[in-house]
Amino acid sequence: MATETTVEKLANDLAEAILAGVFPPGSKLDENQLAQRYEVSRTPVREALRQLATTGLIEFRPRRSAIVSTVTPAQLEELFIAMGEIEATCARLAAISMAPTERRRLQMVHERMGQAELQNDPSAFAEDNHLLHAMIYSGAHNAVLKDMAISLRRRLSPFRRAQFHLEGRPPRSFREHDAVVSAITRGDAAAAHAAMLHHVMLIEQSYEDLCATQTLRLPVNETN
Template sequence: MSVLPVRFPLEPPAGAGRRGRVTRAEELRIQLADEITRGTLPPGTALDETALAARFGVSRTPVREALRELTASGLVDARPHRGAVVARPSVERLQNMFDVMAELEALCAGLSALNMTPPERRQLEQLHADMSDFMRQGEFTAYREANEQFHNSIYAGSHNEYLIEITIGTRRRLSPFRRAQFRALGRLALSHTEHDQVVTAILRGDRDGAAAAMRSHIAIVHDAYEQYAQTI
């Protein structure tokens, strides 16, 4: 396979400006994850650290870190003394990952319905309105970036630091699949409708309603990814 050299910076993940400069390992992880989920790098493709470092114009250190992250997501199989190859997580493993994600995000949404401050609620409402504009205009990248901010604001609104920590950690493992699901036909409009149910429940202070709406949303995200994966 002939692959053109890539030079950084690549597209930064949403919220990068708030966290500081995105590392090269993070940029590389996103680029490789997108290529794997698009089918550009099919299962079984060897991922040689030296070749990747040359392609992206980086040292082997960020390459090694990016491959570790992708291994945790199930997109890479790192075998001792045999190198890394592109993999695809089993249906069962991916289902288990999304099941856990759904419960964590449902808990965050439920607590946000109770604990969000008035400024946080206004910020969530405004972000949701901005995403409506992105959806109508077909601004795919802007919507995807705002989507991460949307979920992060709900994590923060729970005001439970430990929950935020483990939710972000789990989301990081699932991020390649969550990004890919937006390629499914009509996904932006459906995603916004699902978000609307979550936001309405949170602003109403409805803990159970917010949790149920978020749990359903994450389940649909999983279904959308599977729908997209069948097309590649």
């Protein structure tokens, strides 16, 4: 048994399961069932649920089962906008306060991402994409904003995953990153902010496009 406590592990596992779609939005989280499933008692289950409730992943209504938070399209858009703003803020601060080493490493990862795209290696591309954004959060040198960004990114991960499958996204993503990275490395705060805002806005847009094509396809699939 590691240094990790049962509740900690439960909270992580549950969050992962929810984000992976094991417990779909709106579904009830029965404490007894969860206790059986994870082979623990209800006490740690409840503590984990409370923790997840404060992060917004689930809703804890008194005297009723906790349910996985349902996000309406309107709420989803607010989440995307908030994430865009936070990321843009981090990019702006990064442009101001990144150390020379950090700027060089950022540039390096960005270029490696370009290689991954040319070699058509989506897994390496996705990994470096994540790393690049994480480096920008860190580069802001502000743990509070960094945590916010990570939390939002995590919460939006189910909606961002599909994005990579969309036609033409990786090369476009690379070009958008280029504007961000270039602005940060040359210390242009305003440009970094604007470029990142633009980038995340386009991600949201591509998600919406994906939704649109899917709602058109769904009825077709039903007839099969």
